[in-house]
Amino acid sequence: MSTLLQPAGASDRRRIWLNAGAILGAGIVGFITFVAIFAPLLAPYDPFAFDLGRRVIPPFWMEGGSPLNILGTDQLGRDYLSRLIYGARVSMIIGVATIITSGIIGTFLGVMGGFYGGKIDDAVVFAITARLSIPVVLVALAVAGFSGGASFTMVILVLGLLLWDRFAVVARSTTMQIRNLDYVAAARCAGCSPMTVLLKEVLPNIATHLAVVATLEMALAILLEAALSFLGLGVPPPAPSWGLMISEAKEYMFFSPWIIMIPGIALFVLVLGVNLLGDALRDMLGTDLSR
């Protein structure tokens, strides 16, 4: 009867809508990845070359703009488009490196807890609880600040060490479900070592769920990097991080709002794209991971 009550057409419409989101998300992420990889070929100028004679020139479509610098120049006369293009690299590298780090930590903990259960699981749950109670931004800032200034690797390391919680939560619960499935039980009975079972049966089956988490965490990592850089304790200057660009141009924002709009919109679009991709992935898998 429940199948009868499902109005026909609604699910189709939903699928089309999902596809639109997936295509948009994939398009955005694909485009920004492309830009990040080919930054040296795409950037019209050296993103670090400054020209104090040509500072804060607005984008070409605004009054006082110049066709030489399509998106204008920043407070040091550096070409804004070139910095924006190189900034994509910073966001993408930090996003990907962070989820690799945190993904490894979280998956390891989650799978251990879910697979072995008992005391090990208690410990994992405890670690997750403890981790969640730590204010991420504050601790990341403190570590960067106290260790004598931030660096690229520092940001990755700190975020990687802090953002593993959701990987662990999802890896744990999916491992638990899979562990109890017949074919895994069969493999265990057949005398496969726990390692073999983990690598051959469990990991491939939780991989899709982890992919969803990875996209959501990547979006978070990108936002956090931008926030840290904005507060001056993330990627150090003169690197063209989008967060840092906003921070450096802050003094000019009341006279030339575009100067914070351009990197801000870039950041927004990238994070939106990653989230759209994650949502589409989640709906395709038909799993609800909203904790």
Next chain:
Amino acid sequence: MSALLEIDDLRVTFGGTAAVRGISLTVEKGETHCLVGESGCGKSVTSLAVMGLLAKGGKREAARLSFAGEDIREYDEKRMSRLRGDRMAMIFQEPMTSLNPAYTVGSQMTEVLRRHRGTPRAQAVDRAVELLTRVGITAPGLRLGQFPHQLSGGLRQRVMIAMALMCDPELLIADEPTTALDVTVQAQILRLLAELQKDLGLGILLITHDLGIVARVADRVSVMYAGEVVESAPTAELFRAPRHPYTRGLLSCVPVPGKVKRGDPLGSIPGVVPRIPPGFSGCGFRDRCSFAEAACAGPLPRRDVGPAHEALCILPEGVPA
């Protein structure tokens, strides 16, 4: 004088799928009309359609749908909601989940009266106590303060029945009210319904798949198959002389003491209830029917085959006895 509930040519579709394909039946005051059939035949959808409770996407059409002489086809949600719970009430198959877990029994019972009659809380509570006692619940005062999860399934179904009676309805639709319950509890609930009907003059539309229940409580039976009523008759007549092959099949599935000898195989109907595709015509049962012939794919006659006895079949006198 018109019947309490009159349904003529009711059709319900979900998207392109027809769930109910033109059924007609009436429920008189003080009568129990049983709607029998296998699961998926459209019994529940019929009852929900009458109450105006179809799930989203469900479309209802009827040549006539009247309650106490009023045409309720064009009633909007607001007018229907004034009728529901007040003059027509319904109880469901799932007593475990049909009560709201967040509120006490008392709160859920009294809100019906407060909504429809604006009765003050104290009086509504009195009425609830009275009805809980009526449905055989001991310590009704205690039960009123309890939450649904603190009650057993049988108690919850009694609460549901009491709640349905809060406003003294004229019509009670009961959708498989005993299916989820233990056999002993089933019997109690059925006896209760029969008593209530006698005392209160209720018209009851009872939906069930259990012929044992039909034999015990029904005044009249309509047998449903694949969205249609294939046979309708007074209970005794139907059990004595079933005319439609499907009805016969159903009856042969039930052991009747005295008729079926020990060791005789029980009957069964091969196959399952089909999903009816859009644009389907003819008899829905023909793929499972041993009397099927080419004409079964054409339009079917609805014939009088006995006193107040109708069958939807091409066989003029029904199945040879």
Next chain:
Amino acid sequence: MLHFLRRRVTVAILVALTVLTLSFLLTRLSGDLAISIAGPNATQEDIELIRRAYGLDRPLWVQYFDWLWRALQGDFGDSYFFKTRVARLILERMPITMTLGLCGLAIALCVALPLGILAAVKENTWVDRSVLMVALIGQAMPSFWLGLTLMIVLGLNLGWLPISGTGSWEHYVMPSIVLSFSAIPALMRLTRSGMIEALASDYIRTARAKGLSRLSILVKHGFRNAAIPVVAIAAVQLGFMLGGSIVIETVFALHGVGYLAWESISKNDFPVVQAVVLVLALIYIGLTLLSDLLNAVLDPRLRSA
């Protein structure tokens, strides 16, 4: 229920102790404290002097237990920069952060609950999709950038609100709005999915069969059940918001504990930072406990279990 609570409190205490230890390690692992305190122009003797003055020459575990013992009594030491008790500094600044957090949560709830309910009622229509889009947009908006944008639009162009600082209630409007954005998507999605589940339930069908009004069906019967997880998560979200307020307080120069922490980080004022991390973590732990309690209070099935 009591058993459950006892277990939760035990875990909370253990987590609190872990966080205490971590916040101690946080400052000790990130370099030699004495060198950082002394500053770049200090001589070797200055550093030695500081090391002795702050008791940094003692074995690490002695320092740890000394610190732990004091911290448990609410004594977080003196601020190197402000030269006052850290506990007092935090107590002074906490009301501002709390106000910000609570206002942010209130705004988030006022936006997320109605939109979530609306999306559930209009499931799979353009209304539903627009609401989900709002959630996605809220999720993708960098908070500091949103803050700056609001400053330009509401502060400068329209002149409705003061751009930054602490003083009147008007100073809290923009920061609260920005902070609410971090909680809206999660609350809204949860409200929506909870409502969809509730509306499809048998007891909603019963409520309709009883002829109740639409409002009563949606709010009294539907939302009452959907709200249980939402309320619980809202408490946890408040914890996250307080932790995340550092960015917003810095952007708007709102002198709460987040701003205090940021100032202290740039001045190498370890005791203050340590204490802020600790206090925020403890508040979070308290809020998760509260969330469990709220769950039990709101769900009659848990109450008697």
